[in-house]
Amino acid sequence: xxxxxxxxxxxxxxxxxxxxxxxxxxxxxxxxxxxxxxxxxxxxxxxxxxxxxxxxxxxxxxxxxxxxxxxxxxxxxxxxxxxxxxxxxxxxxxxxxxxxxxxxxxxx
Amino acid sequence: xxxxxxxxxxxxxxxxxxxxxxxxxxxxxxxxxxxxxxxxxxxxxxxxxxxxxxxxxxxxxxxxxxxxxxxxxxxxxxxxxxxxxxxxxxxxxxxxxxxxxxxxxxxxxxxxxxxxxx
Numbered sequence: 001x002x003x004x005x006x007x008x009x010x011x012x013x014x015x016x017x018x019x020x021x022x023x024x025x026x027x028x029x030x031x032x033x034x035x036x037x038x039x040x041x042x043x044x045x046x047x048x049x050x051x052x053x054x055x056x057x058x059x060x061x062x063x064x065x066x067x068x069x070x071x072x073x074x075x076x077x078x079x080x081x082x083x084x085x086x087x088x089x090x091x092x093x094x095x096x097x098x099x100x101x102x103x104x105x106x107x108x
Numbered sequence: 109x110x111x112x113x114x115x116x117x118x119x120x121x122x123x124x125x126x127x128x129x130x131x132x133x134x135x136x137x138x139x140x141x142x143x144x145x146x147x148x149x150x151x152x153x154x155x156x157x158x159x160x161x162x163x164x165x166x167x168x169x170x171x172x173x174x175x176x177x178x179x180x181x182x183x184x185x186x187x188x189x190x191x192x193x194x195x196x197x198x199x200x201x202x203x204x205x206x207x208x209x210x211x212x213x214x215x216x217x218x219x220x221x222x223x224x225x226x
Contacts, residue, residue, distance in 0.1 A: 044215075088153075088211065096167065097143060097145075097158070102153065
C-alpha cells in the first residue's frame, strides 16, 4: 500500500533527542522525505532521500530508514524546532506523492 | 531568488469552481514540474496532483480525477489549479510547489485559502 503512518504527537524537553517515525510498506523500496511546517507557514524540506540534509538545515536534524520505517531525529532539540513534521514518499510511481498524517513536535 | 506567488483568498458556494494561480520567477519555468498540495484547517497535507513544467503532462490521484484540472502557461511562468463542484470539505489552504520528480522543492507558494460556504 502507499499509506504512511506517523504518531500524532511527540513531546521532548529542550536539549533532548526527538525521534519521529514514519511507517509504510513502500519504504523498503522508496525514499522518504521530511518537511517541517510552523503555524501559518508553508512547509520546508528538512530531509531528503532518507538521510540527506538540505543546505541551511541545522546539523541536529538527521534521518534514517530501515525496512518499513523511516525516522527523523532531532538531537538537542531547541524551542524553535516546535512544529508539525510530515513524511512523504512516492506512490505508484515517483511522480505520485504520499504524505504521512503529520506529527506535532512539542518542546516542553 | 526563486519565488512562487499565489493568487488571493477565495470564497465560493457549493457546486462552484475555483482557479488558483501560482506565478513563478527566478528560475527556468520548464526545468521543474509542479505539485499542488492542500491542507484543510487543522489537518495534514494532501497531495492533489502534478503537472510537468516542460510539456504539461499531468497526473493526479483517483480521488481528484474528474474534478481537478492542472494547467501551466510557460509564457507567464504560471501554474494553475482548477477545482470544480466544490463542497464544504474542499475548504482548505492550497499550496503550489516545484516538484523535481521525487520531492517538493523549497520555496513553496505562500498558500491560497479557499473557503466553500453557502
